[in-house]
Amino acid sequence: MVAEAEEIEIRGEAKREIDYMELLRKDRLPHILCEGCGIGTIINSLAKALAEMSIAGEIDLDKVVLVSGIGCSSRVPGYFNLDSLHTTHGRPLAFATGIKLANPELKVIVITGDGDNISIGGNHFLHACRRNMDIVTICANNYNYGMTGGQHSPTTPKGAKTTTTPRGNVEPAIDACKVAAASGANYVVRLTVLVPDEIKKAIKKALRKEGFSYIEVVTQCPTAYGRRNKMRTAIKMLEYFRENTITISKAKELEEAGEDISGKIIVGEYVDRDRPGFLRLLGLIKEEKVKEKKEVIEVEEIEVDKEKVEKVIKKLMKPKARYLIEEGKAEDLEKIIKEEDKK
Helix, strand or coil, X not given: CCCHHHCCCCCCCCCCCCCHHHHECHHHCCCCCCCCCCHHHHHHHHHHHHHHHHHXXXXXXXXXXXXXXXXXXXXXXXHECCEEXXXXXXXXXXXXXXXXHHCCCCXXXXXXXXXXXXXXXXXXXXXXXXXXXXXXXXXXXXXXXXCCCCEECCCCCCCCCECCXXXXXXXXXXXXXXXXXXXXXXXXXXXXXXXXXXXXXXXXHHHHCCCCEEXXXXXXXXXXXXXXXXXXXXXXXXXXXXXXXXXXXXXHHHHHCCXXXXXXXXXXXXXXXXXXXXXXXXXXXXXXXXXXXXXXXXCCCCCCCHHHHHHXXXXXXXXXXXXXXXXXXXXXXXXXXXXXXXX
């Protein structure tokens, strides 16, 4: 055991503040990931999120299950000292659905990749979103099938070279976040490995929410994808992410201006809503009855000078005052009103 010397269990009720590294299985090291692979960042962010939530008493690590399919990212659960299930290609969401329905108390987290999730697993992905199944899915999008030879995937950018598109990909890439949002997921966000702390926050937020949560993390794969696209190192790929990443609001602004954003990585929260999850629809989650307390507050009658109120309203309705209100310039507005009062 990692913490055997201190005779403290990692899982179950924490007797002290656990280090996130204690959630990882040292006996599985060295890992199989290539040098410069971004999946390690996802492992770090997930471990930190779970450790922090465990310390805060928000999550019981004995009730966490990690599920994966096939691919580089699907090896992630094996490095965690948690219950996990390594399933077949494209089917992690199907297995995860069964686990969650069999034991609704479990927190089920699916670790998947762009090929496993959106290509062969696309059908399960659509219906997990449609059902708003109470599962958190983390998709490592590295633009190709990294483990099986670097073939192009549904998210491979147009024009990019892979082993199956040596002259450049002619197919348009699918936007998994838009698909998830349109299909009914409660929480959908896209981030890149450049912001590990934001990934951690997104995981924590997703674990607190009801329904289906989808976190896409755009990650580098210099070995299979990068070297075929003039980005032979992780640094080169990270520089590419930094130079081509824009927010959802910025993307909208550029589109309205008629600019092409097809080559951009659009990050941010695509949807954040609180529709009932599938377990609630099935009646597996009981509604908590909240007793409303009616408080009677005695309020003293206040005499209002109607003439003064009308004057203030007239001042606020003037074009300059309205502009300052819209811009949130309260101090400037106050100065104008005081100047008019002096006149």
